[in-house]
Each structure stands twice: as C-alpha cells, then as structure tokens.
Amino acid sequence: MANIEDLEQLFQLQNETLATEFKSWLDLDAPAGRAPLAKAAIALANHGGGAILIGMREVSNAPIGSYPRPAQINRYTADAVNAAVNRYADPHIHCELVHLNHPISGNEHAVVVVPGGQIVPVMAAKGTDGEILAQKVYIRKPGPKSEEPFTAEEWRTLLDRCVRANRDSLLEAIRGIVQGHSLDSIAQAQIDELLKFTEVSRDRWNERLEPLPKDDPARFPLGHYEQSFQVLNVSPAQDLRSLLGHLRKASEVRLTGWGPFVVLDRRPIGPVPVGDAIEAWVGDPREEHRDGRHCDFWRVRPDGFLYEIRSYDEDFTEKAEPGTAVDLTIPIWRVGETLLYVARLAKLFGEDPEISVRVQYDGLKGRRMSALFDWRYLSYDRECFVGTVKMQGQARASVIEDNLAEVLFPLLKPLYDAFDFAPLSLGMVSEEIAKFRNNRY
Known part of the structure; x- marks a missing residue:
C-alpha cells in the first residue's frame, strides 16, 4: 500500500x-x-x-x-x-x-x-x-x-x-536457498577519513543553523540520523558541474516519495557550489512552505564523499507522539534506499568501486520501536536506553545492488539490538526491500 x-x-x-x-x-x-x-x-x-x-x-x-x-x-x-x-x-x-x-x-x-x-x-x-x-x-x-x-x-x-x-x-528467490554475508569491516584509516569528512559536513550544517531560533524545526530538536559514504579508489569528478550531473543521473531511479540527496531545482533549496563541494539545504528559512520533516541537508565532494542528515519520519505522523517512536521497518527503507542511490552514483565514478558506509542515529534515548506503518507484529514495544547508535561497513557497488539484504542486515543490527533486541531477520529485511524496489510505497 x-x-x-x-x-x-x-x-x-x-x-x-x-x-x-x-x-x-x-x-x-x-x-x-x-x-x-x-x-x-x-x-x-x-x-x-x-x-x-x-x-x-x-x-x-x-x-x-x-x-x-x-x-x-x-x-x-x-x-x-x-x-x-x-x-x-x-x-x-x-x-x-x-x-x-x-x-x-x-x-x-x-x-x-x-x-x-x-x-x-x-x-x-x-x-x-x-x-x-x-x-x-x-x-x-x-x-x-x-x-x-x-x-x-x-x-x-x-x-x-x-x-x-x-x-x-x-x-530474491535465490536468497531463500542461499544466504550470503556481504558486508565487510572498514579499515581504521578509512574510518578516520570518513569520520573527518562527516565532522566537517556536520559543522557546515551547524553553520547554516546558527541564525535560526533554538526551537526551529530545521534543527531537528527531537533527533535525526546522518549517513556518510566514501567511494573508494576512483578518479574524482571533473568538476562540480560534472558532479551535479552524476547526482541527477543517480536520482533518476525513485523508490519512495522523498528520496535521499534530493535535488530540487529552485532557490533557495537547490544544490549550490560551496568551496570544494556541492551543498543543498531544504530547511533554508527562505523556503516558504518548509516543515520539520523535510529539512534535509546534504553535502557531496567530487572525490566521492557524501553526507546527508535527515529527521525521523516517525516524528511527523499521527500514529505516535513526536520524539517517542521509531518504526520497525522505516530504517530498512531509508538506509536501504540510500545505499542503492550511492551504489548507482559510485558506478558513475568507476566500474564497480568499493563504498565505505557510516550511519549514525541520534536522539534515541527513551524512544520505543513499534510497528507503526506496517502489518508486522511486535509482541511489545522495545525501548532504547542510549542516545546514539553508530553503524559502519563496506561493500562493493554491485554487491549492494545484487545482495542488498545481506549488506543491510548486519549494518542495521546494532540499531535493532539497542531497542531491547528488537526482531530483525534477513528474511524481514529482504521482504521490505522487495516492497520498496517494486514501488509499493
């Protein structure tokens, strides 16, 4: 549905x-x-x-x-x-x-x-x-x-x-017979490099926020999640214009209503060159009809680094009080769709490059994981007792495209474990992937 x-x-x-x-x-x-x-x-x-x-x-x-x-x-x-x-x-x-x-x-x-x-x-x-x-x-x-x-x-x-x-x-049929494991660990040097880019990008986001009131929805006061990527061992895009062309090409495949690294061609929320990167901030206060749910900020460099920060969908639904919930299946949809986007983009840099992945969820303490939007059943809601969960890994672009469930399952496991070991199985991940890949949103 x-x-x-x-x-x-x-x-x-x-x-x-x-x-x-x-x-x-x-x-x-x-x-x-x-x-x-x-x-x-x-x-x-x-x-x-x-x-x-x-x-x-x-x-x-x-x-x-x-x-x-x-x-x-x-x-x-x-x-x-x-x-x-x-x-x-x-x-x-x-x-x-x-x-x-x-x-x-x-x-x-x-x-x-x-x-x-x-x-x-x-x-x-x-x-x-x-x-x-x-x-x-x-x-x-x-x-x-x-x-x-x-x-x-x-x-x-x-x-x-x-x-x-x-x-x-x-x-999908083969997965029912043979279940692979396709997420690799990241070398410490790559972790450090990706974390450095993440921190710089987060600082850029905070600079954008500085003039806004403390309670402005673009600050994501109830929590947010950020995703960072590095496309490894590829030649950089020729320039920022070429990079923007790559981003547009990767965005041609649309799996849900509001996808990752959204490119909106109008001021003031369209992508702009800032130093050595392209940035876009949908939360710009000059945007007349902005709301807290759609205030994404993203930043991409020609050498294959990507960063995006977004609010929680669960904070903008009548099914739960803002700041109290995480849906059982939304992390699969949101992170899974972003991985596929980055895999498409990576193949525009090189034939089949490796991709380092870092995902961080903030504002989790006290939230409960429940089945808000899906037919799936939870015997009881699962509470989280930590504020932040960090996840990381590495996979080749073709592996992400062909074996997304095997990549996504181990990547998201720490998040579900933090919610009192909420249920997560390879079969569940595979079924949800099939839904959004077939545009059943």
Whole structure:
C-alpha cells in the first residue's frame, strides 16, 4: 500500500517530475478520458513507477492548481482506474488508487500509484484518436513528458531497467536457498577519513543553523540520523558541474516519495557550489512552505564523499507522539534506499568501486520501536536506553545492488539490538526491500 504521508507531499510540488504527472479530471467512462490516463500509466510503469495526481489541472496544459471534481464525473474506484489503464496496457498494470484532500483548497483528489518492476516493456495494445497509438511503448522524458523512446540510449535505459527487475526477482528467490554475508569491516584509516569528512559536513550544517531560533524545526530538536559514504579508489569528478550531473543521473531511479540527496531545482533549496563541494539545504528559512520533516541537508565532494542528515519520519505522523517512536521497518527503507542511490552514483565514478558506509542515529534515548506503518507484529514495544547508535561497513557497488539484504542486515543490527533486541531477520529485511524496489510505497 502506498505511504499516505509520502503521497501528500506531492501536493507541494511546483512542477511535474519524471515520476509524477498532473492530470485534469478525466471521464473514465469515455475513451477520451481513459486514453490519457493509460498513456501516463504506461510511461510511468516503464520509468520504474510513479504517481498520477488527478484534478491538479483544469484543462490539459493549464497551470498546476487544485480543481474540484466536476459533478458529471463519478468518484473514481480502483476497479474503474485499472479497467481504464488495462484496456490499453500490455502486459496489464495493477495500480493503486488513493483519495486525498488538498491541504489548502480542501478539494478531494485521486492519486493513481503506478508500480514499477516490469520485467518487459509495457506497450499500448490499442490506440484512440491519436492520444495513444497501438503497438507503441511510452517512457518518461525530461520536460517532463510521456513519449516513445527514439534514441539508442532511451531504449537501453528501458531494457536495462527490465533486465534488472527480472534479475532482482531471481535474486530474491535465490536468497531463500542461499544466504550470503556481504558486508565487510572498514579499515581504521578509512574510518578516520570518513569520520573527518562527516565532522566537517556536520559543522557546515551547524553553520547554516546558527541564525535560526533554538526551537526551529530545521534543527531537528527531537533527533535525526546522518549517513556518510566514501567511494573508494576512483578518479574524482571533473568538476562540480560534472558532479551535479552524476547526482541527477543517480536520482533518476525513485523508490519512495522523498528520496535521499534530493535535488530540487529552485532557490533557495537547490544544490549550490560551496568551496570544494556541492551543498543543498531544504530547511533554508527562505523556503516558504518548509516543515520539520523535510529539512534535509546534504553535502557531496567530487572525490566521492557524501553526507546527508535527515529527521525521523516517525516524528511527523499521527500514529505516535513526536520524539517517542521509531518504526520497525522505516530504517530498512531509508538506509536501504540510500545505499542503492550511492551504489548507482559510485558506478558513475568507476566500474564497480568499493563504498565505505557510516550511519549514525541520534536522539534515541527513551524512544520505543513499534510497528507503526506496517502489518508486522511486535509482541511489545522495545525501548532504547542510549542516545546514539553508530553503524559502519563496506561493500562493493554491485554487491549492494545484487545482495542488498545481506549488506543491510548486519549494518542495521546494532540499531535493532539497542531497542531491547528488537526482531530483525534477513528474511524481514529482504521482504521490505522487495516492497520498496517494486514501488509499493
């Protein structure tokens, strides 16, 4: 099931993204309404998944805004949405439907969540009035827009994504038979080097915070976690512009609503050059609609060092009092997604480099680990009696991509142990990874 809180953040977007499309209200009882929905869903499925927000345009190509559903259009159902999409899509796509109220207008909107993980390209089985053409494949392109792939690079990207999805399915099956252990220890010299970069980056974050009030949410007063990485033995990016290109490329794969090292192309929260690094601070006080949940700060250097600090999702949900909880599965999702991001980025530096990893959770003392957002069962909540937990390790980029569960399980074990030995198994980690890799958020 899609994460409601992540989907609600889509209302804050100023423009469409490669993984998000805004549509006017569509009459799903008519071909003119079904066809554009199907075309968007096919393109998003081939892109790796995403979301379609219905009712965010009055008419096609109009400015983005919240518009009420016309009286003549019935409230959408999941059956109607999937029937409209699968009238055209081959193979069929099973989309989720979520109804959400716009935070300002109060209008109810339909959000169609399109899954990724396709092992073959999805094509249109039939056409309608030029809106969608039979036997055509659609993908998402910069603009953003949904069009056919024309270049060799566009086809290669699409086919690579399908091959990877098929490989992931096979690897998940193999894990049930053979369980590997793929996280290596870090040499002390590398620990020291990564820690030095972490401390410098943390100081840069504190410099940004200095003029803010002591209770400002961007300070993460209830706690936060930080992740640091070093891509080992690679040639540095040519310059900061080239590095930014690498970051954008790694961000093309989107697994959850708000991913790691988010690149937002607007002032004052977009990435900027600062000395020998690129920095981005979503918590900049000049950002009109900022909130404590989305005040990430990150810093990346051309020589393969990365740092990011983020708040706890659990402090921004009605399911728990702020500062009191850690969800049983969110660390798997957040750290796992970041590892995959860094592995993609690392392969842009070198063929298959080693990556050093350091993760630190702060503000844990007194928090309880419980199953807030998942069907998983805990016989009782597990309390943490220490304020900070540090985790570290090292793995090759290909090992992270192909054996993420085996990397993530030992890396996160100290965190779960700190919560009164909360349950964590390789099977549980593998199942959660499969969920977010298939865009089931």
